[in-house]
Amino acid sequence: MDFAFSEEQEMLRASARELMNDRYPPERVAAIADGGGFDREEWPAIAGLGWIGISVPEEQGGAGLGFLEELVIVEELGRALYPGPFLSTVVLGLEALRLGRAEELISDILSGKRIATVGWAGEDGRFDVDPAPKVSWDDERLSGVKLFVPDIGVSDLLVIVGGTAQGAGLWTVDRDAEGVTWRELPTVDGTRRQGEVTLREARATALHIDGPASLERLRDRALAALAAEAVGLGSRAIELALDHTRTREQFGKPIGAFQAVAHQLAQAFLEVETARSLCYWAGWAVAEGTPEASTAAAAAKARAAEAAVAACERAIQTHGGIGFTWEHPLHRYYKRALGIAATFGWGDSLRARVAADLLDPP
Amino acid sequence: MDFRDTAEEARFRSALRRWLQENLPEGWGSPGYQEPEGEARVEFYRDWSRRLYEAGYVGLHWPKRYGGHEAPLTFQAILLEEVGRAEAPEHIGVIGLGMAGPTILARGTEEQKERFLRKILTGEEVWCQGFSEPGAGSDLASLQTKAVQTDGGFVVTGQKVWSSFAHIADWSILVARSDDSGDKHAGLTYFLMDMHAPGVEVRPLRQITGDAEFNEIFMDSVKIPADRVVGEVGDGWSVAITTLMNERANLGFALTSRLDVAFRKLVTLAKATGTNGTRAADDPLVRDRLASLWTDVQALRFTNYRAFSSFLRTGVPGPEGSVAKLFWSETNQRLTKTALQIEGAFAMLGTGSDRAVEGGRWQNLQLRSRGNTIEAGTSEILRNIIAERVLGLPKSR
Numbered sequence A: 001m002d003f004a005f006s007e008e009q010e011m012l013r014a015s016a017r018e019l020m021n022d023r024y025p026p027e028r029v030a031a032i033a034d035g036g037g038f039d040r041e042e043w044p045a046i047a048g049l050g051w052i053g054i055s056v057p058e059e060q061g062g063a064g065l066g067f068l069e070e071l072v073i074v075e076e077l078g079r080a081l082y083p084g085p086f087l088s089t090v091v092l093g094l095e096a097l098r099l100g101r102a103e104e105l106i107s108d109i110l111s112g113k114r115i116a117t118v119g120w121a122g123e124d125g126r127f128d129v130d131p132a133p134k135v136s137w138d139d140e141r142l143s144g145v146k147l148f149v150p151d152i153g154v155s156d157l158l159v160i161v162g163g164t165a166q167g168a169g170l171w172t173v174d175r176d177a178e179g180v181t182w183r184e185l186p187t188v189d190g191t192r193r194q195g196e197v198t199l200r201e202a203r204a205t206a207l208h209i210d211g212p213a214s215l216e217r218l219r220d221r222a223l224a225a226l227a228a229e230a231v232g233l234g235s236r237a238i239e240l241a242l243d244h245t246r247t248r249e250q251f252g253k254p255i256g257a258f259q260a261v262a263h264q265l266a267q268a269f270l271e272v273e274t275a276r277s278l279c280y281w282a283g284w285a286v287a288e289g290t291p292e293a294s295t296a297a298a299a300a301k302a303r304a305a306e307a308a309v310a311a312c313e314r315a316i317q318t319h320g321g322i323g324f325t326w327e328h329p330l331h332r333y334y335k336r337a338l339g340i341a342a343t344f345g346w347g348d349s350l351r352a353r354v355a356a357d358l359l360d361p362p
Numbered sequence B: 001m002d003f004r005d006t007a008e009e010a011r012f013r014s015a016l017r018r019w020l021q022e023n024l025p026e027g028w029g030s031p032g033y034q035e036p037e038g039e040a041r042v043e044f045y046r047d048w049s050r051r052l053y054e055a056g057y058v059g060l061h062w063p064k065r066y067g068g069h070e071a072p073l074t075f076q077a078i079l080l081e082e083v084g085r086a087e088a089p090e091h092i093g094v095i096g097l098g099m100a101g102p103t104i105l106a107r108g109t110e111e112q113k114e115r116f117l118r119k120i121l122t123g124e125e126v127w128c129q130g131f132s133e134p135g136a137g138s139d140l141a142s143l144q145t146k147a148v149q150t151d152g153g154f155v156v157t158g159q160k161v162w163s164s165f166a167h168i169a170d171w172s173i174l175v176a177r178s179d180d181s182g183d184k185h186a187g188l189t190y191f192l193m194d195m196h197a198p199g200v201e202v203r204p205l206r207q208i209t210g211d212a213e214f215n216e217i218f219m220d221s222v223k224i225p226a227d228r229v230v231g232e233v234g235d236g237w238s239v240a241i242t243t244l245m246n247e248r249a250n251l252g253f254a255l256t257s258r259l260d261v262a263f264r265k266l267v268t269l270a271k272a273t274g275t276n277g278t279r280a281a282d283d284p285l286v287r288d289r290l291a292s293l294w295t296d297v298q299a300l301r302f303t304n305y306r307a308f309s310s311f312l313r314t315g316v317p318g319p320e321g322s323v324a325k326l327f328w329s330e331t332n333q334r335l336t337k338t339a340l341q342i343e344g345a346f347a348m349l350g351t352g353s354d355r356a357v358e359g360g361r362w363q364n365l366q367l368r369s370r371g372n373t374i375e376a377g378t379s380e381i382l383r384n385i386i387a388e389r390v391l392g393l394p395k396s397r
């Protein structure tokens, strides 16, 4: 048994943090979130770091590390509120292409040349696996509506998750192909924009996948990664609150000396740290493909998102008036945390699945 | 990071499982089994402790020269997990193994180690902890029990309270004030007190559950020889901190695996209980609560593991122990409360009623769980510790 990250993994974390501090300090993230969004010209630099293929084997042009390493990076990106398409392209898109053995597209993604995103939820906003949201596939043409497609504005390749009479499927479609219309939806969280895609007999390529099992794998990766983002940004929100409450004085002392303030932050710390434990466990289980991976990923995402949302709420409260302003960075952490909570299922719907795994005989 | 056992760990675990299966006391854990009471109960636990010791399952990571095995710490974690999972009886020396022993190992003299450690492991000598006083609980350093230096030793007079196991203890770790001229943290001295010495009187206290596991200890001019001081005279506070850190560090694994067992029993209860033809296990609100509790138990398990790896790296129990203790105690309260809610009106019936669900055990567990957020540092004190020592916030006092 060994429950700690290795020295190499810690070094990876340190370098990811340094890079984010350097290139995406809060002022830059604010400018991107409040302005025109992420500039796709900045994406190839991420490829240059070897992060895109971090968990792809070396023979296939990746870095040959694992999903845990990917998660370390994702946690740091969450901490920085990184506004680029990592979740959509690396955690979801690239893995979908790998599951479907789309070799050529894989190398374009790895090099940073193309950016892929995944259209999963249909008009009801549910990220279901079995049955997957309905699409129609007829004569090499795909039709359907996809909502909550992350980073649509910077992507050029769409991976569509859907279900037909033949079962679960994955398709690739060029975003700008004939029969495809898309638009960005005005999201509360400016650091991860969501889009709507309408396919009307669009030319698509079906990927050969292993039915619902492949979709489950994609979903579990997404859940573990969202948990890691939540843990990263939750910790950062607590740090901001600590910086503030150690120095802000009222009634002649730092407000952090009041237990009504301090205990809120101690509780936030407890919640984020226990969620972190779940997140690493889930990450390990997903990486190893152990039988509990799906249940662990659902439990971890549910808990981590709730912990991050609560940590941000406590941070806002303990900041007082300044925490309620647009000028202060805290609201962006809060909005991203809420976005994480709302995607791939809120805590209660994830727990419904956990309960089914625990209580209902297979 | 690898959550699986190594080959060596797996061998140890399966041998231990087999041993527990073959050696658990006759009838233990079967429905209707009654634990022996009074003197016979003490004998029962002493005998069980001796058998654990002889099988090589006590003091796994303690030095061989004091009866230990110098096994890797992971073996100790596995032991605590498996004993919890099997719902085996506990070793009688809870305080000796978890607090007195580690403190003597870390801070005691060679003579003290030779004299005391092996007998803790074998269960021959039982220990209790005499820290809390009527006027000093959370603010332990304000304690008033007096230790007056005489030639050859000390004479101790005062009162301790809430002392678990004192009614069966042979020895007590005791903190007393040897000098009241300065700061309250200075002038404390840490003693190993013979509970059979003249002047020591123990009075049991009845708890919320009706049981009497903890006691008052009255000390009237009790003589303690100089060689029963741990650390320096006047340095008792720092020795007491060693004890408290070990207390919290050791709790984790055993308690979490017991919680895991309790969770599985709660699931059984939810499947067996029904109203109007629907099982509690099919009620969406109950299901949500069960999923949440399961998540809590797993979070606790892996938080313990993480705390454990930082312990392996640094050798000293860290503040993560405070997080784990705080989270465990509140989870246990939520879990046992959920059982009562599932029972419905039957939650009114306790032990002794033939209509009680599962003999009223959940009622008992729920009541006992109220103590979890008070003993070994109240939840408020633990939040202070997290705020001040982990998060670096200014002191509230």
Ligand SMILES: Cc1cc2nc3c(=O)[nH]c(=O)nc-3n(C[C@H](O)[C@H](O)[C@H](O)COP(=O)(O)OP(=O)(O)OC[C@H]3O[C@@H](n4cnc5c(N)ncnc54)[C@H](O)[C@@H]3O)c2cc1C
Pocket (backbone or CB within 6 Å): A259, B128, B129, B130, B131, B132, B134, B136, B137, B138, B139, B161, B162, B163, B164, B165, B214, B371, B372, B374, B375, B376, B377, B378, B379, B380, B381, B384, B397
């Ligand atoms: C089941 C059980 C077993 C025990 N076993 C032992 C034992 O074997 N040996 C032993 O020595 N002791 C033992 N104790 C005693 C235990 O350590 C004390 O009860 C505990 O430290 C609290 O002290 P107190 O009871 O004096 O409460 P107080 O310290 O008076 O606390 C009362 C309330 O005030 C709060 N409070 C106090 N100070 C602060 C503060 N600074 N900030 C915020 N809130 C505060 C507390 O959190 C609590 O809610 C046991 C207790 C229990 C319940």
